Amino acid sequence: MIGIILVGDYMHRILFLILFLYTFLFFTLTYTPANVLGTSTYRYWEEDKFGTANIENKIEIKTQTAFDQKEIEEHEIIPYETKYEKDNDMEYGTEKVINEGEDGLKTYKYLLTYWVDEIIDKTLTSTSIEDPTDEVIAKGTKIIWKIFSTPDVGRIKYWYKMRVWATKYDANCIGCTGRTYSGTEVKKGVCATDPKVIPLGTNFYVEGYGLCRAEDIGGAVKGEKIDLGYKDASRGEWRTGYTNIYLLTTAPEE
Numbered sequence: 001m002i003g004i005i006l007v008g009d010y011m012h013r014i015l016f017l018i019l020f021l022y023t024f025l026f027f028t029l030t031y032t033p034a035n036v037l038g039t040s041t042y043r044y045w046e047e048d049k050f051g052t053a054n055i056e057n058k059i060e061i062k063t064q065t066a067f068d069q070k071e072i073e074e075h076e077i078i079p080y081e082t083k084y085e086k087d088n089d090m091e092y093g094t095e096k097v098i099n100e101g102e103d104g105l106k107t108y109k110y111l112l113t114y115w116v117d118e119i120i121d122k123t124l125t126s127t128s129i130e131d132p133t134d135e136v137i138a139k140g141t142k143i144i145w146k147i148f149s150t151p152d153v154g155r156i157k158y159w160y161k162m163r164v165w166a167t168k169y170d171a172n173c174i175g176c177t178g179r180t181y182s183g184t185e186v187k188k189g190v191c192a193t194d195p196k197v198i199p200l201g202t203n204f205y206v207e208g209y210g211l212c213r214a215e216d217i218g219g220a221v222k223g224e225k226i227d228l229g230y231k232d233a234s235r236g237e238w239r240t241g242y243t244n245i246y247l248l249t250t251a252p253e254e
Contacts, residue, residue: 068114071125078104080132090140092252093160101135143251148205156205158246164224166206167240170233180216180229188236192216192227202250207243 080101090096107128113121149155171178171186180186182200191204191212198204202214209228221227226245230236 066116070112070114072110072112074108074110076106076108078106078129078132080104080135082135082137084137084139086141087138088141090138091142091144092140094140096138096140097135098138099134099136102133104132105130141252148246150205150207152210153205156246156248158205158248159251160247162224162245162247163242164226164245165241166209166226166228166238166243166245168228168230168233168236168238169218170230170236172232182215184215186216186229187231188229189213190215190229192218192221192229194222194225197224198226198247199250203248205246205248207245209238209243212245 080103082101085098087096107130108124109126109128111121111123111125112119113123143159145157145159147155148158169186169192176186178186180190180192184190189210189212191206191214193200193202193214193216195214195217198214200214200217204212204214206212206226206228212226212228216227216229218227228236228238230238
């Protein structure tokens with residue numbers, strides 16, 4: 001009797017083991033996951049009424065994660081440069097754009113990793129550069145002498161006309177010596193200029209003032225500005241403002 005019970009228990013264990021192995025192999029061999037995250041598809045087969053496993057079924061399981069990734073681009077403008085070329089056939093002081101400038105572009109591509117809505121990693125994946133196109137401007141160097149009729153000194157021959165901001169000054173100030181930078185006396189007909197624009201020693205005509213010679217400089221006289229000299233500026237008729245001047249000498253060599 002005891003032997004029969006032991007044999008029955010032994011057979012029960014063998015049947016349980018066989019059933020477990022069958023179930024394990026069935027799920028291992030027939031279920032095929034398509035994705036780890038998102039929507040996963042599992043396939044399995046059922047037997048038809050004749051006992052043939054040829055009926056395919058699918059189960060879709062949707063899974064979610066708090067992680068996410070996204071690609072972005074960031075751009076950096078590369079400014080174009082301006083280059084000048086001398087043109088001996090163009091009049092001095094004139095300019096002409098030969099080639100339009102165009103900015104370049106540097107593009108950075110990043111892969112962002114999110115945890116919920118927070119960026120936890122930013123990885124640079126690639127960089128590309130579109131080079132800028134230089135702007136090219138032609139500058140005229142040809143000196144063309146012209147004639148201008150003035151109301152006070154008659155006809156003058158000039159090579160360049162400029163529009164400048166003009167003020168007036170004299171030597172009646174604290175610390176003034178009464179002499180110009182060149183050592184001459186401050187009076188009407190003597191002017192202060194920016195030597196980088198109008199070199200010292202240049203003779204020019206100022207509309208509303210008359211003939212003038214660049215013999216002085218000044219801390220506030222920069223760029224296209226001039227200071228008109230007077231013996232006594234308080235009696236000078238000049239009012240600060242824009243005016244035209246005509247350069248009579250020191251024309252640059254072509």
